Amino acid sequence: MSLPADAVARLRLIRTDSIGPVTYRQLVARFGSAEAALHALPDLARRGNRPLHLCASDVAEAELATAVRLGATLLFIGTPDYPPLLARTETAPPVLFAHGDTALLDRPAVAIVGARNASAAGSRFARQLAIDLGEADFVVVSGLARGIDAAAHVAALDRGTIAVVAGGIDVPYPPDHADLMAKIAATGLVVAEQAPGIEPQARHFPRRNRIIAGLAAGTIVVEGAPKSGSLITARIAAELGREVMAVPGSPLDPRAQGCNLLIREGATLIQGAADVLEALHTLSGQPALPLHVSESMPAPALVAEPDARRAVIALLSPTPVQVDELVRQSGLPAAQVATVLLDLELEGALARHAGGRVALS
Secondary structure: OOOOOOHHHHHHHHHOOOOOHHHHHHHHHHHOOHHHHHHHHHHHHHHOOOOOOOOOHHHHHHHHHHHHHHOOEEEEOOOOOOOHHHHOOOOOOOEEEEEEOHHHHHOOEEEEEOOOOOOHHHHHHHHHHHHHHHHOOOEEEEOOOOOHHHHHHHHHOOOOEEEEEOOOOOOOOOHHHHHHHHHHHHHOEEEEOOOOOOOOOOOHHHHHHHHHHHHOOEEEEOOOOOOOHHHHHHHHHHHOOOEEEEOOOOOOOHHHHHHHHHHHOOOEEOOOHHHHHHHOOEEOOEEOOOOOOOOOOOOOOOOOOHHHHHHHHHHOOOOOEEHHHHHHHHOOOHHHHHHHHHHHHHOOOEEEEOOOEEEEO
């Protein structure tokens, strides 16, 4: 496993309490490295009169050793091996654990997701769709769940599939998919954000869904209820500017309600792989779709000017607001706004919300 020289420092920063994906990237941008950020954090926390418990070196070293023992590769954001499409998303995980063929991350990918209690017809459609997309050189991404996810993975085993799991890289979920997970690790790729050994919890599944959507050029929902995890994945994909596609179904089938709702809201109606390829505007096997997500965040300034701090705080409230709106209304450089928000977050005064929004906590 090839790791950056500062892998332990990166992992320590990632595992430090209150350091989320956005904060991690901004700290590294502000101080130049994870090591420098770790040195600066205690002082930043003292200024905010907030307790801070840095992850200990031996804890990070043990996590790395476990990954090596499991045969997993650690992919840190900002390194060449990190999935490029995922890196372009604001909340991309600072580190991913990958078990299997990481070369699949270099190929164009499409997510196929859907109901756990899938119908026989839905599962059959998902299988055929995965086979046809594989023949078109697309990797199939899904979440290893029962139903549509499993059907898509199984059909794509020979052509390339990526399973994004909610728990650790060594924790099959559901447990009865342990054999399928092992097969994917042997011929495809299993990806996890959580540390090895972590059992999946309810809060982990939406986080897994954002990875599924972030890895793929487009997301296809085969069956799903209006409030299902599949619809969450589709809405995340839409927020990222990725293509959202759905398979229509009978209005009498509750499993089709989510798909029909997506189509009504503007998702592309899919009846086969040809519709997917047309929606993604494929050119020589590469998706040529516009991605409306900036590739990098503004590097925060080293120090927040007092006037800038007052101006930004005056615009904040408990109601979430877009960071871009704060930049526009304050008239300040984006780097200064980013610095103020980072300081407020480390002080425990700011909460980050989905869609690049922030609010006073």
